[in-house]
Amino acid sequence: MGVSLVCTGCGEQVDDEKALRCPGCDGPLELPEVVGGRPGPRVAGETLIERYKDFFPFANGRADLSLGEGFTPLVKLDGLGKRLGLSSLWGKNEGANPTWSFKDRGTLAGVIHALESGYSRIGTVSTGNMAASVAAYGAKAGLETVILVGRGLPREKLGPIAMYGARLIKVDGDYGRLYYESLWLAKDRDIAFINSDAPFRVAGSRTIAYEICEQLNFTVPDWVLIPVSAGGNFRGIARGFREFFLSGLIDKVPRLMAVQADGCSPVVRAFEEGSPKVGRFDSPHTVAHAIENPFPPSGNEVLRLVRENGWSCRAVSEDSILEAQRELAMEGLFVQPASAVSLAALKDAVRDGLVESGQSAVLVLTGSGLKYTAVFGQHDLTWEESTLVSLGDALDRR
């Protein structure tokens, strides 16, 4: 493949396409910026990589490895948008992916990279969306796949990963260290760890931005709100808009908002304290489990992007997350709590005057509500009862 990577921390060029973090400063790596690319003509059944081939260093789109990821709906949320005084509000529904989260985009790119770089195994460290995604694409590619999870993961969370036949290892020890340990162990082994902010996973996340631009006919919204966990998806989306801007496809870059939950908000805390670095967040706890990452490996880079671009960064309360999840469902989109943080933050930002009346916004809805059904117990869900005989009367009551 012969692509060089660039360190997001020190800016060094790294001429090892297999590298996952900077050998110098340990910063996350990324692909060089692509300028002058063009999305291809619209072709039935094309993969994301085929459509955006100018933006990936791959020889071919590897349709044989695709499960049909991406090309997700951008759904107009008219009721909510109107209530918030916005000119337009959309939800980018990533729950319509093959394993029902945005992770599939980066997993496909990561698997192609792994195969083109000569790996015979892939793996990841995850407890949820990413584990299922890597297991599914490993199965599709016929690659041995290793999923590392924490020792305490309950059986009902293991099921959706184990179904795909991946090798699942429950690891006893500090789960936070597992991300770094996996990178260290991968060095001497032939396992491509497609972790949360691996360069090609982040490259795959750019396609969310590319698609939003295309779906809005190359105009851009004022705001794009993105739930932040490890930081890889935020980095990818930021890069995607920037590349389309530098390629002359859009005339400005939208303002991005990095959103976390109050119960685990290491990036927001560093931003508000004016710290140069993101520190570990003690005792994280939030209903938005999928973004409960106390020490995000790309946190510093998200912080830098937000500061340099004058973007925004905020955390939201548990109650507001549940309320937002319900409000999105009432517009037809049942998302996981970690996705609903985007709407919760938008509402707060409108209230605070940061997002202004008449502006437009896109919510990145990262995954399906079916991913976390334990949440039903926290909602006030109601139903009525009737007999068959009295059903007519029940229907006549409005």
Added chain:
Amino acid sequence: MGVSLVCTGCGEQVDDEKALRCPGCDGPLELPEVVGGRPGPRVAGETLIERYKDFFPFANGRADLSLGEGFTPLVKLDGLGKRLGLSSLWGKNEGANPTWSFKDRGTLAGVIHALESGYSRIGTVSTGNMAASVAAYGAKAGLETVILVGRGLPREKLGPIAMYGARLIKVDGDYGRLYYESLWLAKDRDIAFINSDAPFRVAGSRTIAYEICEQLNFTVPDWVLIPVSAGGNFRGIARGFREFFLSGLIDKVPRLMAVQADGCSPVVRAFEEGSPKVGRFDSPHTVAHAIENPFPPSGNEVLRLVRENGWSCRAVSEDSILEAQRELAMEGLFVQPASAVSLAALKDAVRDGLVESGQSAVLVLTGSGLKYTAVFGQHDLTWEESTLVSLGDALDRR
């Protein structure tokens, strides 16, 4: 709208676009066959109705009512196909829809019909996929939505429906009668019941066939295997292929196979017994809950289509359903058990010589595996354990 419907039983023309079954013989109704239609040019963000507008009697595609349904991936299943000796095998992954099942196609068509016919409420009788779908689209359209479910439905099944804010009524009484009762009650009320074989729901299901034709560049596979519950989806897909054939878009119609589970196979039983009519199936019980319909309202029509066209119809064992579900996951597609019956039937048909070596087939995979996670307990799912210190050794074991 001014469209006439046609009875699938007696062939009578019914000039009431609000009718749900034949006033004469009580047979299910359908839209008149469309000949000479053409799919429109490919446009970003178009709805199914916009793309196939020649095939729907709607004045416009109502993008405002869409959640981005349809346009689901047709995934090549190379490993499975090869093991079965087929030239090609594909899975049409309907789990990538907005509420994660094929129902969204017909629900969109049903909601547009309801609005164009002047209804102010919609509803359905369902315990699963269809209930969630109608609740979601009702929410999107801002319509009062009534979902009728059986009294015994457990809380965890109510959650994914109730989240959308629909009016949910648990009805005490024979659940099988509820379908017919709802039609009767709907007559004097302004509720459009978009039930399992409502004319416009069936019309929406045609788009599965249209898409398969487009995705295969207007060639068709030898076989298309379809799980059968009420029979509406089978009818829609059959009609879709026929219309594309009559419109000169494909040069033959594939052979369809109607698939049920041994534990609830009223159509297969009638077929094998040579009965003219489908009778009630006593004490149904199968892991494929989503197709556990003991008295399918479009069963007679499925039976007639299979006989008249020389197609096929078969039931599969519980063990084979679970095995097929696992095999599909091992190719990257985690589907609900009711979808896996298609693969189970294909394997049986290959073994019996009905599907021949070198032929091609499409499996219609109706819904997401996340819809029914209780099934994990019935699979032999395994994992390993390791400490952080011994993880390297664990990874070195292959």
